[in-house]
Every structure is written in structure tokens, then in C-alpha cells.
Amino acid sequence: MVKEIVKYPTTPSLEFGGNIRHFDESLFELIQDIKDTMEANDLNALAAFQIGSPYAVILIKKEDGSYLEIINPRIIKREGVIEPIETTAYFPGLSAKTRRYEKIKLMYEDREGKQQFLEADGDLSITIQRKIDYVFGSNFRIRLNDEERKLFDSKLEFGTDAIMDNGCPTVFKRDRILQLFRVLFISAIIGLIGSFFVSPETLETLKSVENYLMLSMLGLVVVYFFYAQYEGRQYKNCSSCQIGNIIGTSAIELTKLLALFIASYFIL
Structure with missing residues (x-):
């Protein structure tokens, strides 16, 4: 079933980050709801929180159209630092320069409850890290430095991504x-x-x-x-x-x- 995507300024529930303990039909229904919502909104990744569920479930769409189902994720190894420009359905139409690990090693469970490991870099690594932020009740704003956070807060206030500098320039369009x-x-x-x-x-x-x-x-x-x-x-x-x-x-x-x-x- 297609669900409504949670957007700013809605904040996570106090129940966020609940680990899956029962790998049963209710989990499979949640996974299907996430898939349906991704397809309806043309998204390549979605966390359960983004459709109003408190559970630690992430889905990522692969290049071949299949889905990577990540349940109860934990990052157990990190390497390098990068500063990508990110967008997310939680802040529609807005972007920010974040700070992420370049490579990660992930421990998670599949829909059968079996433990899995995944090494990721590039876009996949960034996407997983962004979705894990939601799993723990947060979003990419916490990954911004002070300057970028002030800039992003200005974007939030005016509802536009066109604001490129929060400083005081010497030349204006006016x-x-x-x-x-x-x-x-x-x-x-x-x-x-x-x-x-x-x-x-x-x-x-x-x-x-x-x-x-x-x-x-x-x-x-x-x-x-x-x-x-x-x-x-x-x-x-x-x-x-x-x-x-x-x-x-x-x-x-x-x-x-x-x-x-x-x-x-x-x-x-």
C-alpha cells in the first residue's frame, strides 16, 4: 500500500529505531508498503520512518530493479571522509553539503532474520548512511557543519534551494x-x-x-x-x-x- 511520506517539520516519534524481533507477515507488509511508496514517488531509497513506522527497516532500489532489504542495520567499520551534496524526500526540493564516511561495512539482517554483511562505498554508502540517520530518529541536518547548517536553515525558512550563501556579499542582484x-x-x-x-x-x-x-x-x-x-x-x-x-x-x-x-x- 502506498503511504504518505513524512516530511519536515514532522519529527520522529519517541518510538523510533525499534529493532525488528519478529520476522513475520507484519514485517513483510511493512516492506511491501515501503516498496509501493518508493515506486509511487520514484524514489531509490526509503526508511520505514519516512512512511510513519518506528522500525529499523531500509529499502534501497538496485540498478536491476530489485531491492536491497536492510533490517536492524549497524555500521561496524568506517573509512575516509567525503562531503557530498545530498537531497532527501524529508526536505523536498532542498539540498545540503553533508559530511559522510567514504566507505562503510554494514551488519544487518534480511527478511528471514539471517545476519548479513555489506561493504559499500560511493553513492550506496552515502544513501545507507542517510537512511540510517532516519532509523535513529534524525536526518542529514546533524551532518552539517555550523556554516552549512546556517545556510540550510535559511533554505528551510524561505522554502527554496536557491540560497547559495549565508554571508553578506558585496554584490547583489538588486x-x-x-x-x-x-x-x-x-x-x-x-x-x-x-x-x-x-x-x-x-x-x-x-x-x-x-x-x-x-x-x-x-x-x-x-x-x-x-x-x-x-x-x-x-x-x-x-x-x-x-x-x-x-x-x-x-x-x-x-x-x-x-x-x-x-x-x-x-x-x-
């Missing part, structure tokens, strides 16, 4: 709005100077162009003010200074626009 504003502002200044050298007929056309330019610049300032605040909230380390900078920059651009409007009113 700067492009200011660049366009300044191009229009210079164009308007050139238009005012040119008004002294054109015919009355051309002057009327120039006046309309100047009005459109100033209206466009006003719109850009409004867009800048609101977009800059949205962009600034993605960088928690310097959000307070950014807000002050945004307000100050908007005020300066509006003052320049007001001066241009006054000059245009008297000249044109």
Missing part, C-alpha cells in the same frame, strides 16, 4: 535595478540639456519622453525597495545593515528624481 535607474537618469539629463537646442515641435516630443523616463525611474525605485528587502532577508548575517542601506539608497534615488522633476518642470 544592483542591476540601480544600474538601469542611473542609465535612465543620465538619459533624462542629456534630454534636458538637448532641449535648449531643438525646435518647438521636437520639444513637445522630448517633454513626453522625459515624463516617461521619470515615471519609469519612479517605478524602478519602488521595485528596488521591495525586492532589495526580499533579497536581503536571505542573508541573515547582515540583514540589519542591509535594511538601513536599502532605505538610504531609495531615499537618495528619490531625491535625485525629485530634483530632475523640478528641473524638467522649469526647463520644459
